[in-house]
Amino acid sequence: MNHLDVRASRLMQWCGCALLAAALCAPAAAQAPAAGKSDALYMYRGADRDARLVERAKQEGSVVVYTSLATRESTPLAQAFEKKYGIKVELWRTTSDKVVQRAVTEGQARRYSVDVLETNGPEMEMLAREKLLAEFYSPHLADLPPNAVAPSRLWVTDRLNFFVVAFNTAKIKREDIPAHYEGFLDPKWKGQIGIEATDSEWMATVIKKLGQERGMTLFERLSAMRPDIRKSHILLTEMVGAGEVPVALTVYNSEVESLKRRGGPIDWVAVEPVIGRPQGIGVARNAPHPNAALLFADFVLSSEGQELFSAMGRVPSSLKVKSTLNRFAYTMIDPATVLDENEKWEALWDKLFLKK
Structure with missing residues (x-):
């Protein structure tokens, strides 16, 4: 998973x-x-x-x-x-x-x-x-x-699974969620955001979408924000619903919808660039x-x-x-690329987010 x-x-x-x-x-x-x-x-x-x-x-x-x-x-x-x-x-x-x-x-x-x-x-x-x-x-x-x-x-x-931004509706207003991931580099978000621990394929696709220079700058600065790292998209979604992580940058919108339909104080926004996974x-x-x-x-x-x-x-x-x-524009992850370039992106992900 x-x-x-x-x-x-x-x-x-x-x-x-x-x-x-x-x-x-x-x-x-x-x-x-x-x-x-x-x-x-x-x-x-x-x-x-x-x-x-x-x-x-x-x-x-x-x-x-x-x-x-x-x-x-x-x-x-x-x-x-x-x-x-x-x-x-x-x-x-x-x-x-x-x-x-x-x-x-x-x-x-x-x-x-x-x-x-x-x-x-x-x-x-x-x-x-x-x-x-x-x-x-x-x-x-x-x-x-x-x-x-x-x-x-x-x-x-x-x-399909889409990586979206989930937020706790009791703590964060929808209108405060940035339209682009770069908006989360604002210092006001430090200590409020979380990401899933294994999403190097998401990072790789975002960098390819934005271009090497812009994409690398985004993730280097995001790393400096020291986001809360949690393993399991389901767990991260549940933590947003519980308010333990106010905003999560990499959860699946289907998981958010499931919790939302059960009455959880959670919602999601398709923040650009939206990445889809087949x-x-x-x-x-x-x-x-x-x-x-x-x-x-x-x-x-x-x-x-x-x-x-x-x-x-x-x-x-x-x-x-x-x-x-x-109902939004998105870029799909290429499964073949995930396998063929795994070591490269895994090493970068570990360096930025796991080896702290």
């Missing part, structure tokens, strides 16, 4: 060390098809596609989903799918790093249990590079923005239930699934679903 979790080299080393234990602990799975056996199924576009897919998915009877989507949202999503199709969803919800760890470990052991993977964009890119995902066709891809399909075509953005879905290359896997992906990307995301306070990727959570 955080940037420390997407350090490719460390995660791959972790997976290797955990290989034997995870393989022994993993639940028994159906014999996986040979690599590529489901490719034709995943890419089928015949007129009978939908009817055939539903019939065969029902014959399989279940679908196994690994996700980092919060339980309060992943469970209703699974229940809606079960109600519509009568197909059991075996949901395993954990943090994004553990989704990758388990999938890679099982793949190395050739013990395939998972059908669908749904987590952060950088982690989905890692799974794609590990050759654990397969390209798939869905009629609902036409409803997504062009950049929703990863360049590898092995995963698709199904929802969350993705993919079907496992060696899915034991390939028809159910594709049907579940179809459901999540459909207007029905996307409307459900929106109703739960998440930002849908579909252009057909209206949301109040994406």
Whole structure:
């Protein structure tokens, strides 16, 4: 769920060390098809596609989903799918790093249990590079923005997270929130702002958006403000709601909306430059239930699934679903860049905010 979790080299080393234990602990799975056996199924576009897919998915009877989507949202999503199709969803919800760890470990052991993977964009890119995902066709891809399909075509953005500024409404007035992050360099904000401890990808994207000189100046001066550093976007959001951190510069607007809807004294502002982070879905290359896997992906990307995301306070990727959570200009994080330039930005982030 955080940037420390997407350090490719460390995660791959972790997976290797955990290989034997995870393989022994993993639940028994159906014999996986040979690599590529489901490719034709995943890419089928015949007129009978939908009817055939539903019939065969029902014959399989279940679908196994690994996700980092919060339980309060992943469970209703699974229940809606079960109600519509009568197909059991075996949901395993954990943090994004553990989704990758388990999938890679099982793949190395050739013990395939998972059908669908749904987590952060950088982690989905890692799974794609590990050759654990397969390209798939869905009629609902036409409803997504062009950049929703990863360049590898092995995963698709199904929802979005936006880094926004959250504030405690009992302590801070909306009109006092600056329009740009540079506004928080005013000395009056010292001692009032917090940031999440692992957001180097946010910093990297902001610097690239503003240009090297202006971007570096912003973060060097922000570092000098000595912001309150907290690990976990959810925790930071809750601390804003509790008033312990009056203003947080890097929280997800969907998390703020969730707390706000529960009556918390919290709100958010899309401060420029707004950075978005893709969350993705993919079907496992060696899915034991390939028809159910594709049907579940179809459901999540459909207007029905996307409307459900929106109703739960998440930002849908579909252009057909209206949301109040994406009505602003934004720049998307590039998951491939997160992985390829990880060491550079991680080192800068640690220097500026963690090594104090």
